[in-house]
Each structure stands twice: as C-alpha cells, then as structure tokens.
Amino acid sequence: MLKVLIPTLMLIPTTWATKPKWLWPTTLAHSLIIAVLSLSWLVNMSETGWSNLSPYLATDALSTPLLVLTCWLLPLMILASQRHTATEPVNRQRMYITLLTSLQVFLILAFGATEVIMFYVMFEATLIPNMIIITRWGNQTERLNAGVYFLFYTLAGSLPLLVALLLLQGSVGTLSILTLPYADPLQLVSCGDKLWWAGCLLAFLVKMPLYGVHLWLPKAHVEAPVAGSMILAAVLLKLGGYGMMRIVVVLDPLTKELSYPFIVFALWGVIMTGSICLRQTDLKSLIAYSSVSHMGLVVGGILTQTPWGFTGALILMIAHGLTSSALFCLANTNYERTHSRTMLLARGLQMALPLMTTWWFIASLANLALPPLPNLMGELMIITSLFNWSWWTLLLTGVGTLITASYSLYMFLMTQRGPIPAHVLALDPSHTREHLLMALHLLPLLLLVLKPELIWGWTS
C-alpha cells in the first residue's frame, strides 16, 4: 500500500515546490506513475482472501478495482482541469491540485481500510475537499446551495451510521473487516435492532444515491467544476456501494425482509430518473441523473445479497465510473467553448468537431450498456439477480434499460446530430489534451472487455 500512498502524499509537496511553468506537466506525469504502480494491486493469487496486509490497510478482490479506479482518476482530473484553471494565480492552481490529491489519499485509505471506523472517518473526510472544490471553483451562484445540500445530506445519513457502528463495536467486540464475517450472528429481533439496521445502511444509501435521498447529486454534480464532477461520479458514489457491500455481512437476517422497500425505491428510481433525463435541457444535469439511474441498479443488486448481485454491482460500479467521468469531460469540452450547459445551444457538433463525435459516440454507447462492454455485463447480472429475488422486478428493470437507451441516444443526437445553430461561429478545434483525456477514459473500459475477471470481485 505504501508504494502508492507515499508517492501520492509526496505529490502535495511536489505541487508546491514545482516552478509554475512546469506545474501541470509534472503533476500529470507524477500521478500517471502512481496510477501505473497501483496496477500491482490487481495481482490476486488467493481465492477469497486479503492481500497487501498491514495492521490498518489491506486489499481484496472487492476493494482492488475501486482502488485502481481511484488512482487512475487523478491524472485524468489533472488533465481535465488544466485549461479552466489556467487564468488563476498559480498558488490557487496548486491549491486545486492539492485538494484533488488529498481526495485521492482519503479514498485510498477508505477503500483499503481494514477497520470499519477507519473507513467511516475517511468516508467523511472526503466531504471536506469536495465541499471546497464545489463551493470555491464552481461557476454559478448555485454552487453554494449545492455545497450545502451535498454536505448536509451526507452528514445526516452518516451520523446514524456512527452510532450504529459504535453499538456494533460494543456487541461484537471488533470492527475489523477481516473478521466481521466470522463473528457470531447477532440476535436482531427488537424494533431498536431494525432501526440499527437502517442506521447502518442509510449513509451509504444517501451516498449512492438511492432515489428519494438523491437530491444532492444533481446539484453537486452540476455545480462542481469538471474535476469535481469526475471524482464525484466516478468514485465517491462507489464509496457508498463499497460500504454497503462490507457492512451487509453483519446485517443478516434482517436484510431479507427489510431490504424490500429499498429495492423498490431503487428500481423505481431507475425509471423515474431515467424519465427525467429525457426531459433535461442541461447537459450536466442529464449525466447526473443518469448516474442516479445506474446507481439505483447497483443498490438493487447489492441488497439482493447474492453472488451475482454483488459481482454485477461491482462491475457496474467500475464501468459506470469510467463512462460517467468520460461524459462529464465531454460536457466540459462543450462548456469551455460555449460557457453554457444548455444542450440546445451547442447542437450539431458533428459538423464542427467530428473527432470529438467519435468519443461522444463511444461514451454514449457505453452509457446505454452496449455489449460487450462491462456496463452491460454488470447490468445483466444485476437484472438476473433481481429477477431471482422477484419476477416482477423484470418489468421495472426492463423498462429502465429501455429508458436508459433512449436518453443516452437522446443526449448523443442532441449534441452531435442535426444542423449547427446559426450563433455557433467560432469554436476552437478539439485539443490534443481533450483527445488524450477521452482516450484514457475509454480505452481502459474497452480493455476491461478482454479481462473482466479483474472486476468480478469474490465470485469464481
């Protein structure tokens, strides 16, 4: 773990010590080397067990894909932010990179944590840099409201989690993730125990987000600058999924009955947020609601508590992380040229920027879960697992898949096809930087088609 953690920590002094001219190339190269080192975590020689063990950190088949995704995202965020921060004083640029790096450090510690309280502390710690990024570097006044929603929704969900975890520590004696699955099953009978069950999950459901407590997400994603949107969509939502997958081992057998309303909420959310996407005029808002929709499926998959459900959830989390981040970067290429997120203002871009259309096309296809991309594989496994839980879910997931395809196609057609509006006169051609950014998002997604067992988690 340290071979990745120490270089990441040292990236902070690097940003402050580098000469202003070479700040961005240096941090980009540094973070890419860290990303390459993180690939060593993918070595998994044991059937189910833990690797890279230390007293506080360890990796297993569940956390490794998320860790690699986290490390891969920092250079992408640096690439994406280079242009819009170019006009700021260099110390503010350094502060921005420092915030992104500190997010990475907290996320590595969160996904690698062996003890649930450490995971909780890191889970909360990621809120601070994110709040600062959204409220300081966002572009509209709404960013302040967005920051408030983001912070307080998550905090309101996670304070019960803290109480629940302390209660768990009291009754089980340990909160080590390595041994919790083997602890004696808890006697969960009273009403208080059911509240405890809800307390354990609420924070993660707010984070995912579950439809119903999802209001913070469209605000935060839209108001954040591109790097903020990227890290939110790609990794921070998955913190919720990861937390759920870890905590659900101690929540038996209540989960069999109590998860019913949450699965229904999640699936209804898939349809509702999908329908909202079809009516969106704001591009980033469309992508944000698309994230809620996909994460609804993930929540459903995790709450069914079957091997296929978990595997599907993990695959979809990784695939969605890359796809959603790619879409936010594409939206940012539009935003940097027109300074507007309204889709109607920048249409027919295939005529003006045909190479970027290729990336739009691949990203949209990934979003609508085209085979053989892992997006589809994850969705299929979750849908199968939900069908096994109840036949009626097929109606909801089927309609959900249909709506997902519709709005992804809608997004592509609105931005790329049709005539260019008359007011679009002078757009910068697509930069090499933007092409590199999109390639680094979508090529790993395509490579995952060739070796999907990396993201299967615990299943054989």
Add this chain to the structure above:
Amino acid sequence: MLTRLSRFGPALPRLLSTPPARFVSQSKPSGAAGSTAVTELYPAAQQAGHSEVSPYVKNPDYHGFSSDPVVDEWNMRLGFFFGISVALVIGGTFIHYLPDHGMRQWARREAERVIQLREKEGLPLIGENYYDSNKIVLTTAGEE
C-alpha cells in the same frame, strides 16, 4: 473571472476592460474573500484568458495544455508517454500476463481432478459432512 483581473487597473489592455453587457457585481471583488460575487456571463466569442485571439494564432501546434509552446509540447509528450505507452501498454501487458487471477483456473482443474479421482474410486463426488465427524468432540449431557 475577467472582473478579477480589473483590479490591476490601467495595466489591463483596453480590450479586456470593456464592460460586458450583463454585469451583476457592482464592486471590485477583493482577493481576500475569493470570488463569491456572480461574475458576468461570458459572451461566446470571448474565451477565458484568450481575449478574442485563438491560441492557434500564436502557436499553430497548440495542444491544449499551455500557452507556452515549449511547455505545451512537453506536456503533450509526457501525457502520452506515461498515459498511453507506460500505463496502458506496459500496464496492460503486465495485467495480461498476471497468473490465474483469483485462482479460478486452478479451481476448475482441481475440481476436474477430484471428480475423476472420486469416480474411479466409486466414492460420492462430495461428502455429506463438511468436517470429519470423528474429529468433533461433543460434551456429554452430564457435563457443563
């Protein structure tokens, strides 16, 4: 963001100091508080920091990284080298040659081997008990 530059006063070229049509903030934003005042919406032709000149005019080989052509070129090279050549190609090769991820292929071979063994000996493919029942020590009814 352009209004922030206006605190440099007359040093700013006249181009940038023409007030745009929609101006919400009436005071010069001070650096101390950061910019929480709503700045004007950019007209589409004026890109941030570029006034009206596209960066391609000064540097036809602009890659999108920096206005300094040397830094721009080197940034591009570093990005592509470490991003594509090292991370995707070398990293991808490393991942491709990883041995038996999660011991799945081993598990398959072991299962086939055990099945063949059991069928040859006529034993059931898998025993009823997970643990050997001879090794379990139970307390008798009289003991505590």
